[in-house]
Amino acid sequence: MNYLAIKMIMGDRLKYIGLLLGLTFAAMLITQQMGIFLGYTVRMFSFITDTPAAQLWVMDPQTKFTEDSKPVSDTAALRVRSVDGVAWAVPMYRGPLNVKIQGGQNERCVLIGVDDGTLVGGPPKMVEGRIEDLWQTDAVIVEEKAAKTTLRVREADGSMRGLRVGDTLSINDRSARVVGLCALADAFFWEPVLYTTYSRALNYAPPERRQTSFVLAGLKPGSSIENVAKLVESTTGMSALTNDGFTRMTTLFVLKKTGILINFGITVALGFVIGILVAGQTFYNFVVDNSRHFGSLKALGLSNRRLLGMIVVQVLIVGAIGYGLGVGAASVSGTALRQVGLSFILPKELLIGSAVAMLGICLVAACLGAVRVMRLEPGIVFRGA
């Protein structure tokens, strides 16, 4: 009977196309908006992703997210190192500073100071130069994307060009020299990122009593990260988070503070509701228009259970096609959006999530039709044409 079910729905071209368009649009809207939302979410913790060496992030307990570092004592790294299970611990400076570019332009940038000796916490991928070049005098490494856009240099003749290795900058009236360009993950926050050594970063930064933003720590082999984190917290009085924990904290804080979740949530919910309304109404109309035929099938001996099966097959087949088209359209539009800098990712979890949402839409649509068919008296077939 599945064959009949498919021919019945696909043969009714107008309803089939209407149903397909509704489901495709719903799948596209849900997938695209969730993809953009997830893309933004991933960007929120790009700083953590770009610091893969750290196993534990130790920070002031009042820290709320990556951009909200509250300095801890300069001896914090030493105290963390003394905790059982910690193999190494290095300080990191992270803070906003004004950077003056050749040609007079001022930009607010994020300066990251990494451990002088090991350079742990440095840029994950160099595009030009080497990370060891940070050991040179006044050396800074600049994020490549910002070097080409925000930090462009105005030449004497008025023309603009991207910041290059060898160019000089002024940070808090102190000289800095670009020794390399690095590639970073796209970030939610827009300030250009510069890397230098920890001690040089402290020289650039305005003096404060406490200047260490984070302590990055690694574990001894065989140590339990949860146990070491608890031990660090109880020993130092600071907060110790795993990469996942810090990611979660940052994401939740940004989502809560910006309302981005509600905005995207509304759009996704809208996609779901539109899907239900369009698919539900179109399918219901299909069932109403075909009442006589469903009634005939009932009269000819088809049970309600098998009719229900036919309806579910009809909706699921169209739903699956609509899902494929919708996800495909979302993927194409997302790729285009990425070209202009918008965030969009399509992980398999999102594909599964939107498939579940579509299944929900299809089942609601099927229920609307099924109620009508179940209540249908087979005697309808004996009523006049």
Place this chain on the structure above:
Amino acid sequence: MTTLPAQSPAQTSRNPGELAVHCKALTKTYGKGDSAVRALRGVDLDVSKGELLMLVGPSGCGKTTLISVIAGVLEHDAGECVVFGQSLRAMSGSERTRFRGHTVGFVFQAFNLIPTLTIAENAAVPLLINGVSRRDAVGRASEILTRVGLGTRLKDMPNRLSGGQQQRVAIARALIHKPRLIVCDEPTSALDKDTGHSVMELLREVAIGPEQSLIVVTHDSRIFEFADRIARMNDGQIEKVVESHLEL
């Protein structure tokens, strides 16, 4: 097998083993209270095996309700309705559904062919419902459509056929699973005289056998001549049963 009650004027004198349908004191009321409509008011009717019985009468007299009950698509309120030895009242809903699928064939006034299926697929529907594979069902549909003169149109869609041809497809659909009882609701009312005659000739030729019976509800006096007996209904009751339309 149900024990049959005493004979009434609308019943035949045949023994129970020769009866296809036996209705006794059948009642059916639609609605409740003041708006209740008594569609059947104690119908007594027998249809023999191998018989073509026509049900006639004015609109609203209960003809369609009666064949709906006999065909198992409508439950009656009281009385007895036994079809080929099976009491419909004793059946559950799912048993009645199975009974319809195996024992009853339908020919509807509006043909009720599914417009998105080919005529072979339409004719094959009862077999598909009964679990026959699509290939076998369509194969058997092709054979029976050839018998009704549509062997060259198997892949046509219903809207490509004339009314008479569509009714032939409906007849093929009604016969394909070899049901013992075929009920036809106004099978010729949408057809012209000649086409109506050829449809009735076809029904007589292919739908009636020693173990098969045919009940035709009709207003169309042009086809009365095809009946073995004619039962005239009025106001929810069988008013008269005659063997020739000339006696009506």
